[in-house]
Amino acid sequence: MSLAVVYTRAQAGVVAPLVACEVHLSGGLPGTSIVGLPEAAVKEARDRVRAAILNAQLEYPQRKVTVNLAPADLPKDGGRFDLPIALGILAANGGLPREALAGHEFVGELALSGELRPVQGVLPAVLHATRVGRRVIVPRGNAAEAALVSGADVRVADSLLEVCAHLAGRAELAEAATVPASTTAPATEVADLAEVRGQSQARRALEIAAAGGHNLLLCGVPGTGKTMLASRLPGILPPLEEHEALELAAIRSIAGQDNDVASWKRRAFRHPHHTASAVALVGGGSMPRPGEISLAHHGVLFLDELPEFDRHVLEVLREPLESGRISISRAARQVEFPARFQLVAAMNPCPCGYAGDPGGRCRCTPDAIARYRSRISGPLLDRIDLRLDMARVPHAELRDAAGGEPSAVVRERVAAAHMRQLERAGKSNAWLSNREVERDCDLSPAEHALLDRAVERLGLSARAYHRVLRVARTIADLAGTARIDASHLSEAIQYRRFAE
Structure with a gap:
């Protein structure tokens, strides 16, 4: 034979x-x-x-x-x-x-x-x-x-x-020999959150985003620490589960990127330049390859200078932000890649960057500012859970203020809150379905009335309504409480006030 x-x-x-x-x-x-x-x-x-x-x-x-x-x-x-x-x-x-x-x-x-x-x-x-x-x-x-x-x-x-x-x-x-992997990067490799002076509210928003996997947008004049804060996010993220690390390693493998055996269990932090194309961001090609959103699976995609990205490029993020996957169809084949990523973005308030600065340096017209902000569509903005306007930190505070909590301390709180979410729902709060939100985010009549007033006053969509509840659930998890109270809900609502 x-x-x-x-x-x-x-x-x-x-x-x-x-x-x-x-x-x-x-x-x-x-x-x-x-x-x-x-x-x-x-x-x-x-x-x-x-x-x-x-x-x-x-x-x-x-x-x-x-x-x-x-x-x-x-x-x-x-x-x-x-x-x-x-x-x-x-x-x-x-x-x-x-x-x-x-x-x-x-x-x-x-x-x-x-x-x-x-x-x-x-x-x-x-x-x-x-x-x-x-x-x-x-x-x-x-x-x-x-x-x-x-x-x-x-x-x-x-x-x-x-x-x-x-x-x-x-x-x-x-x-094949196995090598022990580390879930956290050495202190010398990751910038510490203790180096950030002032910006207590932004630090708080960063902690909430890390604990629940929520999307975050930071807006402020140049020099307020937007990029500095975002670069310290990897140091406070919760560790990857074994199956999550393998999913990310598999994506890196098919993309032709090396999996560092000493650090393959760390969460990804991708930082593409604003000249990136839509294919570079979501993947594609005649033989479909994963893009940045898939390489950031179970991790963070950081887009600095968000309005400088082509509007078409930003719009392709809308579906993956909801579904956690991207399907690429070509004449010969169709391929689906996982893309359950956390979007963190930074932007200036206007083309020159100084709108709202107390120094009065901005010379942009209202029409120019409106055109600049319109580069980010309403549907995309609606998918961002936490939005924060950052003010400039006074020079005296920069010089005299003591450093804040180090990343290691914040990371312990984030990991504890993340573990509560896994025990309750098996996933981060940001990825709860609407049915799971109703199950895990039970409110009292008084808190329902508070949220209803916020929805009416801020003109929130049904999507935003559920995202407020998810953020409130994360804030309660950080506080270690089983129920969402009015303080948790009020804090979550204030993060929807930006650009509304």
């Missing part, structure tokens, strides 16, 4: 569908054909694989070789199929025991010398293979990333010969 089947994984967003690499040898003129909807890089594998087998001093069959990558309707791209194709050819030719291939999955690109090169998207492949109980063999360059999956049976190899020796029972491949 001249047929062998080797299992591997394709890449379709953060999903790694199973691919059966079927190799058949038949009579006829010698040659190799690859079918099953291969892209250009996969078609070129026949030349790489042939050279790798010959340079490894192994026998390449002088027969007609047909390689089928099933299912046939799933596009295959990249060099990840080189190793399974080579092993399938050797097994079909009798060079490897076919029974040794059972229970294994293989991913890796081959050099012409037979060495194994690392590929992108190994982590999703290892995750899916582990769920079905198969061992995965990967290039040594992917070892650290593959070892992030706890309980996975991952072996690493440097060459095609090493894999063949392992399958033939002549040698054992080394296991």
Whole structure:
């Protein structure tokens, strides 16, 4: 029988569908054909694989070789199929025991010398293979990333010969070694909140945003500390859960970014420039790749100088801010990426930046200020939970005021509030559904009357109504109370007054 089947994984967003690499040898003129909807890089594998087998001093069959990558309707791209194709050819030719291939999955690109090169998207492949109980063999360059999956049976190899020796029972491949990960960055790497002088209300808003995963907009004249505050947010964010860290690591893997094994459990903090395009922000391309919002999954997307972003770019954020995912459709395929991110933004009040400054330096006309603020649409602004106008801190206070609480102290309160949310609903307050809001944000008649007056006076939408309740729930969690009282609700309402 001249047929062998080797299992591997394709890449379709953060999903790694199973691919059966079927190799058949038949009579006829010698040659190799690859079918099953291969892209250009996969078609070129026949030349790489042939050279790798010959340079490894192994026998390449002088027969007609047909390689089928099933299912046939799933596009295959990249060099990840080189190793399974080579092993399938050797097994079909009798060079490897076919029974040794059972229970294994293989991913890796081959050099012409037979060495194994690392590929992108190994982590999703290892995750899916582990769920079905198969061992995965990967290039040594992917070892650290593959070892992030706890309980996975991952072996690493440097060459095609090493894999063949392992399958033939002549040698054992080394296991991928795990490295302990840290959930918080060292103090030397993250700016401390204690360095912020004054701005007590902004510090409070930052703590609430961190505890509940709420979107935050800071507005103020230049030099009020907007960017300084936002850059200190990573130091007070709660730690990632194991499954959240793996989801983020999988996105980084398919995006071709390294997963630092010492810090892969830290929350992401992405800071794109305002010249970023819509595709850079949400992802795309002919072969869809994740964008900034997906790379900020379970973390923070910080947009400085928010009105300077193209309005079309900002509008593409509206749907992901509600759904926590982004679906990218192209003629050949449709891919969905997770994008449950926290938006933090900063802006000036006018084009020159000094509207409302006591020094009277602003010379912008009311029409110019209105045009500047209109770059941020009402629907996008409605999705921002906390909005804060920041005033300039007097020089005397900057010089004489003692530093505020350090990030470590604030982080403890944030982590405690976050844990209460996980125990109650299994998610951050910012992502509660409307039904969950009604369940977890019960108000007394007096508090309902207070919220109704605020809705009428501020002209809040139904979305804003529920967002006020979510923020109030977070404030109560920070206070350690089970019920939302009037003080929690009043504080949440005041964060909706900006730009209303």
